Amino acid sequence: MRRTDGDALSPPLPATAPAAPPAGTDAAALRRLLPYLWRYRARVAVALAFMVAAKLANVGVPVLLKHLVDAMDVKPGDPQALLVVPVALLVGYGLLRFATSLFTELREWVFAKATEGASRRIALEVFRHLHALSLRFHLERQTGGMTRDIERGTQAVHSLISYSIYSIVPTLVELVLVLSILALRFDPWFAVITGLALAVYIAFTVSVTQWRTQFRKTMNELGSRAQSRAIDSLLNYETVKYFNNEDFEARRYDEQLERYRRAAVKSQATLSLLNTGQQLLVALSLVAMLWLATQGVAEGRMTLGDLVMVNAFMIQLYIPLNFLGVIYREIKQNLTDLEKMFALLDREREVADAPGAVPLATADWTVRFDHVDFAYEPARPILQDLSFEIPSGETVAVVGPSGSGKSTLGRLLYRFYDIQDGAISIGGRDIRTLTQASLRAAIGIVPQDTVLFNDTIAYNIAYGRPDATHEEVVAAAKAARIHDFIAGLPLGYETTVGERGLKLSGGEKQRVAIARTLLKNPPVLIFDEATSALDSANERAIQAELASAARGKTTLLIAHRLSTVVHAHRILVMESGRIVEQGTHAELLALGGRYAQMWSLQKSGAGVVL
Structure with missing residues (x-):
């Protein structure tokens, strides 16, 4: 499987609230994530139960396959061959395959509320915190880079929860079951080889992934810069046109894209190195296991069904072993993205309510x-x-x-x-x-620089008092001397004003702002x-x-x-x-x-x- 990446005046009070300590480490980021999941602990328990059931069914498939192969000791062309086909084993094989999928889907269905709920709460908390930050922060921020950090951080919540509940724990359960069967049923060397291969595989994956994380971080930062450059240029579309600077903006954007491309190529090269090393380790462990199994069959210590079972176990283990590398790489990347989003939450409020x-x-x-x-x-x-x-x-x-x-x-x-x-x-x-x-x-304000939401005129006027009736909106528009203009539009009050209100003239925007403030009253x-x-x-x-x-x-x-x-x-x-x-x-x-x-x-x- 290929992967990709009325009192007297009071004295001055403290203006800022104490900031939370920065995340700093992966463990700290995970600790900050856990409280969002704690409220769904019952669902986590049920999901884990379904996960164990799915793995038990999955491990049972190779065992059943062994008995099916051993039961098929018939000669080709024997007219009685169909009579000795173990129908119960065939039906059981199908049921186990279905049970694996069924319990897996039940696990994901039960835990979906926890995943989506935790992601929603974090995203809402970040959104509220950004609105609580000072005007200075919003004047200095880069919108494109910040929105990309929030998007990545929210997605990281999904991924971290999914990997922990859907991948890490199930993989450990399956490994324990398989190693136990191999050690108890056959030669302990089967378990030793598998365990050693796993240890080397994990050590190799961790060390290489830690080394290449720097390249991934660089790529993310350059991607955010390119996004910010593009959004800033598009928001200032008219200014770009006024000065015929389309080519200049394209060159500036391309410079960022070129830096991103070089970083992405370097990141992909290190990923290919990691993939190749992982596949080599898996291939060596598979060869060693099959050599032991074929020796056992040749010496009569194992049946042909045992060989098939060991091979099936190896195929089943190959996927989680291979996926462990993906999991670690993704977890490191997601923790980096999560720390960036938590860093926004840690931004100190320059202006905060005093105690x-x-x-x-x-x-x-x-x-x-x-x-x-x-x-x-x-x-x-x-x-x-x-x-x-x-x-x-x-x-x-x-x-x-x-x-x-x-x-x-x-x-x-x-x-x-x-x-x-x-x-x-x-x-x-x-x-x-x-x-x-x-x-x-x-306080109501009509600012010098009027900015409107990319929504309807009615929405922008009603923003002064969202619970206002349409009649009150119209009355405010009449007071601001813009009702006749709105009434003359094909869609009237349902006309959209465009990004930052660019579809309206400066005077029209200003009258909408006046109506909005008059409505607030x-x-x-x-x-x-x-x-x-x-x-x-x-x-x-x-x-x-x-x-x-x-x-x-x-x-x-x-x-x-x-x-x-x-x-x-x-x-x-x-x-x-x-x-x-x-x-x-x-x-x-x-x-x-x-x-x-x-x-x-x-x-x-x-x-x-x-």
Whole structure:
């Protein structure tokens, strides 16, 4: 067989939960897998019982075959030959063959729930953990490589369980039964030769497999890199087209494929070496066993049926002996894949609920930034000693040049990151003392860069509140001034938007995002350039709807175009992470400072990027 491969502000609390120790070793990975199987222990016991029954039937086949051959001591052409055919032995032979398959299938049927259940629980745990990791992790990750690691790790769960219950234990049971029969029924040398061959075979397989594992790991890593390169290029399809860089992307992808090819060839060469060595050991052991058997028949110590039985035993042992090498190689590979997936589970949460965190429950939705310092990287501070307040039910707008830290305010309020110093509070409660789920449930955001799910328009709008009725979805779409556009589509609300919403224009995506947030209807709103992709007519129409939606809600309005913030209760002007001016639109114009300069430039039509 050929194989292939309402309190006062609280002090800052720890932002991260302790990480689990890394897997590190094969034994550690297996220990982490066992609890997922423990809940299915009853099924494991039943499956093992069926496995033993299958092996007993399988070992009984050569014994029955021996008696069948010995009973056929008739002369050719004898008219009475058919009368001496042992019909009972023939029927028994067939029944044993059927029983082997029957018990094997019953074993797999009983244990399928355990295998699939354990795989499902691990995959779900990884999925939940990935969503719990910080925004920094998801900005730095390579989607293709990570998804491939998860796919391989989930498949490794299937394989490890299957190999342990379906292969390793059954093989050991069959070996013990066969060696016992050979030692007790015939010459003990039969058992000695088989045992020695097995020991040498296992030692050879383990040593060579450990040596070639490095090549397999390299091949997997290069495969993940190639996958990441391909997915990254496809996700940026339009950018590739804009710059006519199809050939450039193909060359970059081919470079990764070439590295993968070289690693795969080297891995296959070492696999061929392992296969050849294994077959040589098996062939030598078979020759030695048959030589002993033929000597026994020639000397009268064994019958022809004994020779047939020994040969049948060797054929039956050949498959599990051969498969032991496959099992070990696959287990090593699967443990490597499993460790990679567990490494994702071991990734420390940069932002985690503090011990004793409580749900957000308040009637006061005042948002306060109190002497906040923040930096994505230590050498690059973003916010410096920033303090301001958004009174409950009021709208505060933030304007300023790109890179001044405006969008960072929304990310910190959402607690995508934790601040280095100071405090952010809602209703007088430091947000680090609250559960993240309750905090984010109270906040709705229309981000500057709108990304939609590759699903229908109705699904994307309803994502703001999944239990919303279709009528509520339509009402939100009307408020966002996108209902007429949707109604004009052949499939209406069932129109799919494509990967990341690429089938829609920037303005259409932004209006879907606005509808989604309006449907959520939270007490705190963040509009981060919510109308930047809209034309002037649509922007003016939607501004009235947004103002209506923000009425009575605590709203943070981040904008480039000053015309969208003139009605805010207060306007903050930011530069280099600090507030340099604040007041109403009229007060800031009267001040004649930075805001007045920006307003003058925009009003005169000179334009400025803010």
